[in-house]
Amino acid sequence: MKKFKVIGKPISHSKSPKIFNFIFKYLKIKAIYKSKEISNINDFKNFIGRCKHDGVAGCNITMPYKQKLHSIIDGQDKIAKLTKSINCIKIDKKNIIGYNNDYYGFKQLISINKVDIKKTNNIVLGSGGSARTVILYLIQNNAKNIIILSRNKDTSLEIIKDFKSLGKKTTISLFCEHTGYENYNLINCTPIGLKKDTEKNILSQITRIHFNVIIDINYIYESDFSDLSYKKIITGEDMFIFQALKSLDIWFESKISDKLDYKKIKELIC
Numbered sequence: 001m002k003k004f005k006v007i008g009k010p011i012s013h014s015k016s017p018k019i020f021n022f023i024f025k026y027l028k029i030k031a032i033y034k035s036k037e038i039s040n041i042n043d044f045k046n047f048i049g050r051c052k053h054d055g056v057a058g059c060n061i062t063m064p065y066k067q068k069l070h071s072i073i074d075g076q077d078k079i080a081k082l083t084k085s086i087n088c089i090k091i092d093k094k095n096i097i098g099y100n101n102d103y104y105g106f107k108q109l110i111s112i113n114k115v116d117i118k119k120t121n122n123i124v125l126g127s128g129g130s131a132r133t134v135i136l137y138l139i140q141n142n143a144k145n146i147i148i149l150s151r152n153k154d155t156s157l158e159i160i161k162d163f164k165s166l167g168k169k170t171t172i173s174l175f176c177e178h179t180g181y182e183n184y185n186l187i188n189c190t191p192i193g194l195k196k197d198t199e200k201n202i203l204s205q206i207t208r209i210h211f212n213v214i215i216d217i218n219y220i221y222e223s224d225f226s227d228l229s230y231k232k233i234i235t236g237e238d239m240f241i242f243q244a245l246k247s248l249d250i251w252f253e254s255k256i257s258d259k260l261d262y263k264k265i266k267e268l269i270c
Contacts, residue, residue: 002031003055004251007047008062011037015219015269016060019244022268027259029252031057038065045072051091058251060244061087063191066129069098079103082162083136085129088247099250102133105243106217110137113234115213117185121145123175123206126189127155130217134187135159139167149175151202175205184209186230188216192223203227219269241265 006016012035020033038044044065049072051059061069069086070076076098080086086098110117122143124131127150138146148156153174160172186206203225210229217236225233245257245265 002029002057004031004033004058004060005036005056006033006060006062007036007038007044008065009037009039011035011062014062015240016244018268019241019265020248022265023248023260027256041065041068044068048072048089048096051089051096052093056091058091058247059089060247061089063128073098076100079133079136083129083132085132087129087243088250090250099246100133101243101246101250102130102239103137104246105239105241106134106137108242109215109217109234109236109238110141112238113213115185115215115234117141117143119144120183120185120212121147122185122187123147123149123209124187124189125149125192125202127152127159128189131189132159132162134189134217135163135172136166139163139170139172142167142169144170146170146172147175148172149202149205184211186211186214186228188214188218188223191218192216237266237269240269 004020006014008014014035017033017035024031024033036047038047066085066087069089070084073089074095074097076086077100079100080098083100083103085100085102088099088101090097117138122138122145124135124146127148135146148159150156156174164172207227212231214225214228214230214233216223216233217239219236219240241262245260248256
């Protein structure tokens with residue numbers, strides 16, 4: 001029986017085991033998927049090192065470890081290299097290869113919900129691995145303007161340095177540098193809702209803006225945007241499900257996800 005895991009801290013909120021074990025049962029695949037909370041980076045590195053020997057065939061990686069894998073695995077896909085963020089690994093006897101499936105998940109979220117990014121100013125909240133993934137997608141799909149709003153100026157400036165040359169049709173800047181834009185989307189890539197009030201104070205900077213769409217990539221906890229003005233909120237269920245389906249295709253080296261009913265899977269987490 002193949003073994004798969006989701007790794008992070010905290011991890012008790014994750015619905016990955018529920019989804020994957022449902023899929024394995026539905027497709028009659030002899031496999032099991034469990035969550036594993038790892039408390040520190042040393043334990044994380046040790047766990048990854050043992051995976052080959054413990055018969056683990058693949059893992060999903062969540063916060064705070066998405067940007068901690070590059071130096072301890074054998075290879076990574078192009079998106080993972082660009083974003084410096086990995087949320088899926090495939091393991092065999094010889095290699096551990098990392099993938100960024102969040103990019104694909106976010107792409108599907110934008111498509112399904114028909115979000116306009118090309119004619120709007122897009123404020124990205126956060127500057128971690130998920131924010132890097134979202135920003136790369138926005139740039140590669142000709143978003144109009146990208147404005148980074150984060151507590152960490154250094155990581156925000158690093159994103160601008162890494163990505164500025166990639167988009168000829170997109171401007172990218174820090175929130176404190178911009179003035180006078182209208183027509184906004186907000187994309188939350190922080191753990192508001194999961195970590196109560198850790199990012200709440202940063203929202204006070206954007207209370208005067210009326211947003212067309214707020215995209216909250218969280219899918220478990222309802223984030224509090226009550227102080228903001230907006231037409232519509234889109235939560236992260238679509239992104240979560242599609243990155244999971246992409247993991248399946250990678251682990252089993254086939255389009256196994258084509259055999260699944262997306263609506264049934266979504267019902268499991270909604």
